[in-house]
Amino acid sequence: MPLLTIKHVTEYSYRQPVSFGEHRIMMRPRESFDQKLIEAKLEIQPEPRELRWLHDVFGNSVAIALFDRRAKLLKVTSQFTLDHAPLAQGQVDVEDYARLFPFTYSSEDMPDLLRSIERQHHDPTRIVDNWARNFVNDDGPTDTVGLLTEMATSIKRDFTYVPRQEKGTQTPIETLAARQGTCRDFAVLMIEAVRALGFAARFVSGYVYNPSASEGRVGGGNTHAWVRIFLPGSGWVEFDPTNGIVGNRGLIRVAVARDPYQAIPLSGTWSGFPASFLDMSIDITVRMAGSDLLSHPTHGAINSRFATTGSQ
Incomplete structure (x- = not known):
């Protein structure tokens, strides 16, 4: 079974500090007989006042982040390692x-x-x-x-x-x-x-x-x-x-x-001047243990506030 490490980083940047409403984060893989999660961590900047987890109506893992500080950058980093058993x-x-x-x-x-x-x-x-x-x-x-x-x-x-x-x-x-x-x-x-x-x-x-x-x-x-x-x-x-x-x-x-x-990876709201939003960037890398193969790296800014991974 391939041992995979996936890192998914999403950043929103603003001209001046803005306040953040509730954010829903759906980046943790579903655990099953063909996907065995070994390690997972979620890092958020700025650090949320509260971070809690729930299972939605479909059994997906969802993190709910609540904030109490303003910032010019919102950065969400999800990294996990899992055993994957492909079915042909x-x-x-x-x-x-x-x-x-x-x-x-x-x-x-x-x-x-x-x-x-x-x-x-x-x-x-x-x-x-x-x-x-x-x-x-x-x-x-x-x-x-x-x-x-x-x-x-x-x-x-x-x-x-x-x-x-x-x-x-x-x-x-x-x-x-x-x-x-x-x-x-x-x-x-x-x-x-x-x-x-x-x-x-x-x-x-x-x-x-x-x-x-x-x-x-x-x-x-x-x-x-x-x-x-x-x-x-x-x-x-x-x-x-x-x-x-x-x-x-x-x-x-x-x-x-x-x-x-119902399957948006990152969604939430922010409050500030309408022109505050600058851009959004996404970086996703997938590495297989024991291999130099790097699958689907994604780098660079996405100049759209309507990107699929967020509804800022």
């Missing part, structure tokens, strides 16, 4: 009744999956529905994993990845029309498409890294976004439409949510 596409095992599409989730699972099947975006002319149906065979059975794999790989193949620092996501219809977008745009498109077919799907935010020098990954400019789909027999399985991969190889989960706005 060939290890996805589906129950017999769900191996061919369409199928119906069991009566035991369905009540808990309903909100993850529910559509989030209006599609009055069924544009997303029709696109999703392209992956279903008209003249015979459709392999369930094959359908989902082809959808993920077709997004990588037919759409252009374009980084965008502004807050928010395109609608699935906008992404289909533009044939380009960010990792979060592609994740939202795939979520809506598979929900149109009756699958339970969730949005995932986390980190992406290159498992080896020969394997390239894109979409790691800030944090990365992908999809989890519930498949009977394997449970929640990762699909990354930005990179066209199935399984969690190269993917570290931090937050799982029904909608992207």
Whole structure:
């Protein structure tokens, strides 16, 4: 299992001291059988008056920081080390009744999956529905994993990845029309498409890294976004439409949510003169123990107060 150390630094700078409201920090990876957290630390400058932790409705770890001093700089540094156990596409095992599409989730699972099947975006002319149906065979059975794999790989193949620092996501219809977008745009498109077919799907935010020098990954400019789909027999399985991969190889989960706005890594408020805000910078590095490989370093200022990692 790869031993990874990830450091995520976010800085907001201001012309003169400002006061800070409550900030929510969602940068601690979810612990599970395939992600074993060995060490984690969170440093905040200025030091908050109070820092407490909670689990949100999805079980994500969230730190709540409260401040009582003004400052010209807000710096949040999250660093952790974990064992990562990648799951490859060939290890996805589906129950017999769900191996061919369409199928119906069991009566035991369905009540808990309903909100993850529910559509989030209006599609009055069924544009997303029709696109999703392209992956279903008209003249015979459709392999369930094959359908989902082809959808993920077709997004990588037919759409252009374009980084965008502004807050928010395109609608699935906008992404289909533009044939380009960010990792979060592609994740939202795939979520809506598979929900149109009756699958339970969730949005995932986390980190992406290159498992080896020969394997390239894109979409790691800030944090990365992908999809989890519930498949009977394997449970929640990762699909990354930005990179066209199935399984969690190269993917570290931090937050799982029904909608992207529920998985923002850093959000909060500040008070001061409107022109006080200068800029924001993000630096993310991923290192593997025993290797010189450094995955997806991100450096430099992001000159937007609407960057995806904060809502200052």
